[in-house]
Amino acid sequence: MDEKTAVARELQAAELATLLPPVDILEDATGITLYADLPGVPKEKLHIEVDGDTLTIEGEMDMRMPDGMEATHAEVSVPRFRRVFTLSKELDTGKLEALLTQGVLKLHIQKAQHAKPRRISIQSG
Amino acid sequence: MELSLFPRDMFAELDRLQRQMQQVFEFSPSIRGMASGRFPPLNVGSTAESAEIYAFAPGLDPAGIEVNLDRGVLSISGDRKSDLPHEDAKASVHANERFGGRFHRVITLSDDLDPDSVEAKYRDGVLHVSIKRLATAQPRRINVN
Numbered sequence: 001m002d003e004k005t006a007v008a009r010e011l012q013a014a015e016l017a018t019l020l021p022p023v024d025i026l027e028d029a030t031g032i033t034l035y036a037d038l039p040g041v042p043k044e045k046l047h048i049e050v051d052g053d054t055l056t057i058e059g060e061m062d063m064r065m066p067d068g069m070e071a072t073h074a075e076v077s078v079p080r081f082r083r084v085f086t087l088s089k090e091l092d093t094g095k096l097e098a099l100l101t102q103g104v105l106k107l108h109i110q111k112a113q114h115a116k117p118r119r120i121s122i123q124s125g
Numbered sequence: 126m127e128l129s130l131f132p133r134d135m136f137a138e139l140d141r142l143q144r145q146m147q148q149v150f151e152f153s154p155s156i157r158g159m160a161s162g163r164f165p166p167l168n169v170g171s172t173a174e175s176a177e178i179y180a181f182a183p184g185l186d187p188a189g190i191e192v193n194l195d196r197g198v199l200s201i202s203g204d205r206k207s208d209l210p211h212e213d214a215k216a217s218v219h220a221n222e223r224f225g226g227r228f229h230r231v232i233t234l235s236d237d238l239d240p241d242s243v244e245a246k247y248r249d250g251v252l253h254v255s256i257k258r259l260a261t262a263q264p265r266r267i268n269v270n
Contacts, residue, residue, distance in 0.1 A: 023220050024207075024209060024221055024222065026209065026216050026217070027216060027219060028214075028215055028216040029215065035208045035223060037183045037223055038250070039182065039250035040250065041250075042249050062249070063251060063253075065170065066170075066177060068173070069172050069177055070170060072170060073167065073168065073232075074169075075166035075167055075168060076168055102247070102249065103183025103184060103249050103251065104184035104250060
């Protein structure tokens, strides 16, 4: 690898650097609910994609900073979030509801009808 | 150090260690950006006229955020409700990474700031506090009698 490609790779890596948003994931009889912290991400810059059994959440921060501002201290230095999850078969990706409120994404994925818990009656023989 | 009776154990141990290390590096550096440290993460910037503070605190009620500036020390506090169900609820928790509870962060800023011109906005889960600098004292010519 020559120097040019090394630099190009570094640039690409910097471009692709993303933050891993913290999540809470709950499951009940109706399905799975996922909460993700995506501060600074507006609705227009949030992308949720389901491809097969892969769920991808991507968001970009959109923050207006004053002109000529110099950063003196930064705990968040990358303006992008990305996290990928693998879904299981009993989830119905057609029934996915997403709500973004003040930087918190609430995503609900229903379970397929056949996968909801059923009580099995036992007959005595 | 005593050698293991079964050398295989040692290799298994090494393997486990390696996997653990890998896991750490796979998450890095992304997870360090948000998950480490305290809530909320802060960015601070400055311009000639003001100091700009950004607190990444999603999911708050703006009315419940307290911002105080006292002699160049800025404090941000509030309460963040957890979205996790109560213990008796019929739900299982698969991941619990988000911060919940009371938070309080203090940051020391420069002392040329005007405590009377502080502006705070909360948008998309980011609290932005902008504080103007005091008008610098103009040099004056002192007459000698």
